[in-house]
Amino acid sequence: MLGLLDFNFYNSWLFVLLLPAVAVAIAAILLVARYRRSFREREMQLHAAISNSEQGFCMFGPDGRLQLWNESLLQIYMIPPGQVLSGRSFEELVDVGRAVGSEARELRDLVELRDSIASGEASSLTIELLDGRHVKILQRPMPNGGWMATHEDVTDRKQAEARFAYVALHDLVTGLPNRAALHHRIAENLKTAKDNNARFAVIRLGIDRFKEINDVFGQSAGDAVLAEMARRLGESCEPGFLARPGGDEFSIVTPPDQAASAMEDIFSRLAVICDSEFHIDGQDIRVGSTAGVSVYPDDGEDSETLIAHADIALYRAKAETRGTVRRFESAMDRQIREKRALQRDLAVALKNGEFEIYYQPQATAQGQAVGFETLLRWHHPVRGMVSPGIFIPLAEETGLIGAIDEWVLRTACAEAVAWPNPLAIAVNFSPLDFRHLDVPELIRSVLLETGLAPARLEVEITEGVLIDDFDSAIAILRRIKDLGVRIAMDDFGAGYSSLSYLQAFPFDKIKIDQTFIAKLDSNVDSASIVEAILGLSRALRLPVIAEGVETQSQLAFLTRHGCDEVQGYLIGRPQPVAHYRDVMNDVAAVARVGAVA
Structure with a gap:
């Protein structure tokens, strides 16, 4: 009996000693089982994700x-x-x-x-x-x-990128290099000519009375004339560089050469085609053209001067001797004097209250107003209305653009804050403003001064803001965005690196350049580009507004492909603020903006 008691006592103590080890073993078994089950579940999830x-x-x-x-x-x-x-x-x-x-x-x-x-x-x-x-x-x-x-x-994406890259440097009608490519080539020639003591010419050729060709034979015939002229010029100006900066004008840059005869040879060949007959769509069309020439370094030592002097020679030739190739002469300074007089008038225009803001509506594809873009107009006391295409570059050249843009911002915000209908207001800034002004601080102070909600203000910029100092520009744009202000990229698709800019900065909206919209009905490439931009915007969840909408067919195309907003003469022309007072005052307005315009 005593031995039995001793045995039970011993076993009980043994059990107590082994109990922790048993517990650990059981826990380990359960943990392994749980891990294996979790691993199998994750493996099944991974296989499902990979398969789908x-x-x-x-x-x-x-x-x-x-x-x-x-x-x-x-x-x-x-x-x-x-x-x-x-x-x-x-x-x-x-x-x-x-x-x-x-x-x-x-x-x-x-x-x-x-x-x-x-x-x-x-x-x-x-x-x-x-x-x-x-x-x-x-x-x-x-x-x-x-x-x-x-x-x-990524074939579709690569093709879209290639198309954008091509469009950034080429004209759609003729396939020639465009204005941006022209400036790049002149810059290259300047460096080569300076290094080698060489000379080269910048030639500006314009088709005479091109508007009459469009009016009589139609726009498609006009485009065909441009394409045929591009072909003939390409043959005549070799080995020069041929571009079409826009409109009815072509530009030719001769190679840097120390021999004057090389340039003269091109001038002679151009003179032959200044009066030509084109056979377009079964019709013979007489096409005359005139050219102006400036030569480096005689007529200028930088790109802007050479182009300006070639333009002056062209305009003088068109006024006096159409159908010729004319060199720039120092006596051709009337335009320069007129330009300087306009610069002097511009310097006092702001002080004299000669500027006025016009408002152009922006709307959904169904016509519901969402905002207005501010557009500056100059009522010259003698000349009347001066085109922004003339005075804006002058303001940038003279450094007046900063004060003018500040006045536009302050005036537009003060006007918009009084509208019962809280529509957005879009204001353009020059690239020079980002170099010479503290734009974020200016916007902040104007918003505080006027009381306009930041979300109602939209700042429109072109890629010119980003080209010179990309990192600095991005930092400035982020400060503006931190204020609660929206930022839109204007003229999207017409620049060098629009796609890379979308990757680098979270824009709130992009504006499709109006040159693509204008050719939706007549140019397959333009339609493809617009469709690609809209597809890209959907993928990036980025709102798009198309500017320059003038026809119902353009609007129908944009609506069909999911464009968010539109702007153009079909919706409403730029007008003084009083013209759209009903839209600005009616919070419940649902009528088409076009009806007001």
Whole structure:
């Protein structure tokens, strides 16, 4: 009996001693089971995400062999079902793609991708396939020595970027380089000519009475005349640089050359086509043209002066001897004197109260007013209404633009705050304002002074604000945005880097340049570009307003493709504030703005 008691006593103490270990073992078993269940759930979620993704996905093990992929990857590279892919190396998969025609156009792309994999570093690369498609590959290493990658077909995006890049530097009607490209070429010539003591000419050629051609034969015939003139000039001005800055004018820049005969040869060839007959749509159209010439360094030592003097020579030739090629002469200074007189008048215009703000409505595609853009007008006491295209550049040249823009901002905000209908007000700023003024502080003080809600103010800028000092401009725009003010990019699509600017800064709105809207009915490229911009805006969730809407067909196109807002003569012309007083006062207004205009 005593032995039995001793045995039970011993076992009970043994049980007490083993109890913690047993508990730990049980907890470990439960934890492992829970981890395995969680791992299986996550694995199932990962497989579901990979299967449902529109992007191609693949994962390689530490041995460099394919372990996992999805259906989208096969679709991107057009790999038919039934292919044995599991366990294949990167090089073997390249051979599979090559067999079905999904091969990289450039060998260096494959080499770069292979090198990034070997380096064990993350990489991003867009490759072009032989069939013209573009695939973006994002490759990331994994801790176990393997790597995973996503593959996305970005062909549409690449084509849109290429189209934007082309449009930024080319005229749509003729396919020639545009104004921006022209200035770039002159800048290059200036550097070369200065380095080599050479000379070159800037030629401005205008088609005589081009408006009459449009009126008599129609705009399509006018465009055909421009295209044919571009072709003939291209043959005549070689090896010069030919551009179409706009309107009925072409520009030619001769190569820097020390021999005067090289320029004279081009002048002679141009004179031959100054009176030509074009055969357009079964009709013979007599087309006359006139050219003005300035020469570096005789007639100017910078781009602006050379172009201005070539223009002066052109205008003088059109007034006196159409159909000729005329050199600039120092006696052609009447225009310069007139310009200086206008500059003097401009200096006192603000003080004398000669400026007035006109308001142009902005509306939804259904005609509901959402705001107004402010447009400056100058009532000259002698000349009458002076075009903004004339006095705004003068104000920028003389440094008066800052004071004028400040007056517009203060006046417009004070006017808008009194409207019962809290419509937005859009104000334009010159790129020079961002260099010489503290624009954010100016806006802040005006908002405090007038009491206008920041959300009602919209600042419109062009890419000129961003070109010279990008980082500084972005910092200024962020300060403005921090005030609660909205910022819109004006003339979108017509500049160098519009797409990159959208990536760099969160604009509240983009305005499609009116040159594209004007050609919606007549130019397929313009329609494609506008459609691409609207598609891009939807992807970025970025509101769009189209300016220059003048016809119902343009409005119908924009509505059909989801444009948010419109502005133009169809909606309402720029008018003094009294003209739109009913819209500004009626909070419940639902009638079309066009009816008021």
